[in-house]
Amino acid sequence: MEQAVWRHLGGDLSSARRGAAAFLDTIADEDEGAGGRQSWFARWKKIGDDHYVLGDLNLKEGALDQAAEAWLCALTAFEIARRLIDEAGPQSEDVSARIDHGIQRFRSSQLQKLEQVNIPCSEQADLPAYYLRAGSSDLPSSAVICISMEQETAATLLGRLLPVMIGRSVSALVVSHCHVSHRARGQSESLLSYCLDYLAVRPDVDAARVGVYGDGLSAALATEFAASDHRLAAAVCDGGLWHWARIVPSVGWLTRTSDTVVDQDVVSARRTQTMRRVKCPVLVVAGGRGIVDVTEALKLQADCMAARIDLDLATPRMIRSPDREIDNFIVSDGCILEWLEQKLARRSTPRSLLRRKQDR
Structure with missing residues (x-):
């Protein structure tokens, strides 16, 4: 299961979303209660953060399409993280703020879209x-x-x-x-x-x-x-x-x-x-x-x-x-x-x- 999570980084958006869907389908088999979900939350949050870093690096190199794709991968990761925790808790607010930042990143590079x-x-x-x-x-x-x-x-x-x-x-x-x-x-x-x-x-x-x-x-x-x-x-x-x-x-x-x-x-x-x-x-x-x-x-x-x-x-x-x-x-x-x-x-x-x- 851990390999299924980490292989998303560096892949294209289509393959990242296929892997994310597969993770969601099998999460019940791996669920270890609140502690297990907290662990998966931390990992998906890190995957989102890593995609943001990758997108920012691509942006500095002038690769706008690759940057946008990395940010979209990050948004998918953060949405999974958001569903693994209490929607009313401070962790959810933190993830929501990251989603807002991701949208602004995408918008800044895709002004026509x-x-x-x-x-x-x-x-x-x-x-x-x-x-x-x-x-x-x-x-x-x-x-x-x-x-x-x-x-x-x-x-x-x-x-x-x-x-x-x-x-x-x-x-x-x-x-x-x-x-x-x-x-x-x-x-x-x-x-x-x-x-x-x-x-x-x-x-x-x-x-x-x-x-x-x-x-x-x-x-x-x-x-x-x-x-x-x-x-x-x-x-x-x-x-x-x-x-x-x-x-x-x-x-x-x-x-x-x-x-x-x-x-x-x-x-x-x-x-x-x-x-x-x-x-x-x-x-x-x-x-x-x-x-x-x-x-x-x-x-x-x-x-x-x-x-x-x-x-x-x-x-x-x-x-x-x-x-x-x-x-x-x-x-x-x-x-x-x-x-x-x-x-x-x-x-x-x-x-x-x-x-x-x-x-x-």
């Missing part, structure tokens, strides 16, 4: 976000609005997604859950629509091929957004199941019974009610650190198939240890991005050609 932007919003101050460009002004790309998990920053999600998104044909606008989550009805959807407005006028984005991806509790925000704004072309969300999960206990409370028998036809109709409002293909991520129960997701998928609604289901690969579960985010993120690429991929006319046609 990664930007810090502000989304104009009429109801409040501008919304801060990161924008990762995949296309060019002559050949606009598809794009995805990515919303971080609750209690995680946009930088944390970006640090996890950067290594898997580099080289793909999808651009990304990454925002924080805390910046777009509001109790006022319709406020979150309005803020996310401003994000879509921003992407729609960028010359490097095809406005007809924009999707949304909500991580964790943000999957519920993504569902409501997709149901309210039909400009979206794909959505990775909860399919309305979080809302349904809150309704069922309410029914029991109102009827003063905890074992209320609900007609299954009514249940199926309620499960698909939200999905009928969503006009784009949907991927529901069930299980793992998400908010969607696998059993309910399977029922929703069956209902949607019967109603001819385009819904796919993904279940993250989870590694169980004595006192926690760790998801193989490398495999899961790859599957989600591949699904988004497939659903958002279609031939479009470059905007430069559209301008020429309009000029004639």
